[in-house]
Each structure stands twice: as C-alpha cells, then as structure tokens.
Amino acid sequence: MIVTVTPNPSLDRTVLVGELARGAVHRVEDVRLDPGGKGVNVARALVAANRPTMCVLPTGGTEGTCLAELLVAEAVPVVEVPAASTTRSNVTVVEADGTTTKLNEPGNALSDTEIAALENRTGELAGRADWVVACGSLPAGCPDDLYGRLVRAARAAGARVAVDASGPPLREACRARADLVTPNLAELSELAARPLNRLGDVVEVARRVQREGVATVLVSLGADGALLVEGNGVWHGTSASTFVRSTVGAGDALLAGFLLAGARGPSALHHAVAYGTAAVRLPGSRMPGPDDLCFDSVHVTGVDESLTLNGTAA
Ligand SMILES: Nc1ncnc2c1ncn2[C@@H]1O[C@H](COP(=O)(O)OP(=O)(O)O)[C@@H](O)[C@H]1O
Numbered sequence: 001m002i003v004t005v006t007p008n009p010s011l012d013r014t015v016l017v018g019e020l021a022r023g024a025v026h027r028v029e030d031v032r033l034d035p036g037g038k039g040v041n042v043a044r045a046l047v048a049a050n051r052p053t054m055c056v057l058p059t060g061g062t063e064g065t066c067l068a069e070l071l072v073a074e075a076v077p078v079v080e081v082p083a084a085s086t087t088r089s090n091v092t093v094v095e096a097d098g099t100t101t102k103l104n105e106p107g108n109a110l111s112d113t114e115i116a117a118l119e120n121r122t123g124e125l126a127g128r129a130d131w132v133v134a135c136g137s138l139p140a141g142c143p144d145d146l147y148g149r150l151v152r153a154a155r156a157a158g159a160r161v162a163v164d165a166s167g168p169p170l171r172e173a174c175r176a177r178a179d180l181v182t183p184n185l186a187e188l189s190e191l192a193a194r195p196l197n198r199l200g201d202v203v204e205v206a207r208r209v210q211r212e213g214v215a216t217v218l219v220s221l222g223a224d225g226a227l228l229v230e231g232n233g234v235w236h237g238t239s240a241s242t243f244v245r246s247t248v249g250a251g252d253a254l255l256a257g258f259l260l261a262g263a264r265g266p267s268a269l270h271h272a273v274a275y276g277t278a279a280v281r282l283p284g285s286r287m288p289g290p291d292d293l294c295f296d297s298v299h300v301t302g303v304d305e306s307l308t309l310n311g312t313a314a
C-alpha cells in the first residue's frame with residue numbers, strides 16, 4: 001500500500017481561455033473542478049493504476065466536503081482529518097497554447113490538534129505501507145519540520161518515505177533522510193541558492209542532497225524531462241515534443257509513475273516521464289491512467305554533464 005499525505009489540499013478549478021490579458025474581461029471556454037493538492041493527485045494516479053492507496057488529508061467547510069466527494073467519485077480511499085477551517089481553492093488559467101497560470105491560496109491554518117491528528121493517522125497507516133508520500137506546501141502556521149517529523153515516524157514504522165516539497169520543509173525532509181525527494185528545477189535551485197543552467201549543475205546539487213542521506217533524487221525539468229540521481233547512477237529521461245493542454249499535476253503524475261514502476265533505476269525513470277508527458281496532454285489536473293501512456297516517445301540516456309538542460313551544448 002502507498003499512503004499519501006497532503007497537509008494543504010485544494011479544490012482545483014481550471015478555466016480555459018483563448019489568451020490571457022491582464023485587466024481584461026475573459027469569456028471562459030471551459031471549466032473543470034478537480035480534487036487537488038500534490039499528494040491527492042499522486043493518490044488519484046495510483047488508484048487509476050489499481051495500486052492500493054490511502055489518501056490522508058485535512059478537510060474543512062464546503063470546499064472540503066466537495067473535495068472528499070470528488071475523491072470518492074474517483075474511487076480514491078480517503079482518510080479525512082476534520083479541520084475547523086475551510087479547505088482552500090486554487091485556480092488555474094490555461095490558455096489555448098497550453099500556457100498555465102496558477103493562483104494558489106496559502107491555505108487556512110490547521111490547529112496543533114489537527115496537525116497532531118494528521119501525523120497520528122499517517123503513523124498508524126505507515127506500519128502497513130511500502131511508501132509514505134508527503135507532498136505539497138504546508139498551510140499557514142504549520143511548522144516547517146512537519147515533513148521531517150513524518151519522515152522519521154514513517155521510517156520507524158518500516159515504510160520508505162518520498163517527499164515533494166519546497167523551501168524549508170524540503171530542507172527538513174532532506175535532513176531527516178527521506179528515501180526519495182522530487183524537487184523541480186526551481187525548488188532545487190532554491191535549495192542550492194544559485195541558478196542551475198547545465199545538467200551538471202543539477203547533478204552536483206542532487207549529489208549534495210544525497211550526501212545528506214537521501215538515497216534518490218528525482219528532479220523534474222518541465223519540457224526538458226527529468227533527471228534521476230540514485231546511488232552512483234545518473235540518468236536523463238526526455239520525451240519527444242508533445243502538445244500541451246495543461247501542466248497542472250504533471251509533477252505529481254511523474255512521481256506516481258516513478259513509484260508505480262518500483263522507484264528504482266532507469267526503467268522507473270522511463271515510466272515516470274511517460275506519466276509526466278501523459279499528464280500535460282490531459283485537461284486541468286486530470287491524472288493519467290495506464291491507457292494514457294505512450295512509452296515509445298520516452299528516451300532515457302546517461303548524462304553529459306556539460307550540456308544545458310535541454311541537451312544542447314553550453
Ligand atoms: N511543457 C512540457 N512538455 C512536455 N512534458 C512536460 C512539460 N511540462 C512538464 N512535462 C512533463 O511533466 C514532468 C513534470 O513537470 P514539471 O513541470 O517539471 O513538474 P512540477 O509540476 O513539479 O513543476 C516533467 O518531468 C515532464 O516529463
């Protein structure tokens with residue numbers, strides 16, 4: 001079983017417009033509502049692939065009820081931690097050419113009791129889990145070390161732990177020796193406090209994260225694919241160019257694909273990039289299922305560290 005934890009879930013509303021212009025009135029061409037938040041999306045993709053999954057999340061108010069109902073409709077097993085404050089709503093504007101603009105609310109604060117309940121429910125499930133996957137931003141006022149604490153508790157219960165986070169919560173998860181972290185380029189660059197222009201820069205910072213005790217670093221590079229640093233190995237997965245409908249949830253799909261393929265080595269990277277690529281072809285944050293994947297368009301190679309991120313000479 002894989003347990004996902006999303007301390008700051010959201011109700012995701014995605015609207016489609018021709019071209020976004022600041023200050024203008026737009027007539028929306030299409031709209032969809034998805035259950036959202038990074039761990040929620042990972043759980044949706046896992047369930048779509050028939051992998052036993054539990055999705056732990058706080059829910060509050062009308063939005064929280066709606067979010068839980070949407071998950072039930074997708075047959076995602078949910079462990080709800082009731083929260084006094086309302087679950088946030090995030091808005092995504094997708095333009096006809098696939099350009100994606102996200103407006104993410106910070107998320108209402110959880111009380112200390114609610115945070116403790118989230119940790120307890122996760123801890124109880126961790127004993128039966130292969131992986132605990134903790135993802136996304138933390139709501140207002142939540143301690144930065146929440147993911148670090150979850151890593152320690154889940155590992156003590158015998159599970160491996162993956163964390164997809166940014167800033168201080170990511171740093172704390174690395175310090176607690178998460179088994180797998182999945183930063184995107186901006187998040188890794190923030191961690192390193194410098195721009196990362198070449199594949200070699202990405203590898204160097206990922207190696208630094210490994211030295212802290214994180215076994216596997218999977219860096220998502222948007223249209224340039226993803227880089228896997230594991231043990232002494234480094235691989236770059238790319239896909240042939242594809243049309244982009246919405247990039248929301250692509251990182252979550254990448255992580256789900258990696259876990260579904262065993263979270264190890266170039267074959268898992270190949271599967272992960274197939275998931276990320278499939279996600280950008282789907283509307284809103286709809287998660288891909290096995291039928292959406294196209295493995296032939298994905299290539300995994302060793303890494304020439306002197307190259308820029310898109311594989312051209314510096
Ligand atoms: N514009 C794009 N074209 C093709 N694939 C993409 C594009 N954006 C994302 N992907 C795929 O989705 C994965 C995750 O995307 P990315 O934007 O890096 O993650 P995050 O959502 O975490 O920032 C990438 O590794 C890639 O496989």
Ligand SMILES: O=P(O)(O)OC[C@H]1O[C@](O)(COP(=O)(O)O)[C@@H](O)[C@@H]1O
Nearest residue numbers: 036037038090136137249250251252
């Ligand atoms: O917790 P954060 O960082 O605010 O992100 C939440 C948002 O990210 C998503 O999980 C999508 O994630 P990615 O596009 O990074 O894969 C949305 O469903 C949600 O609205």
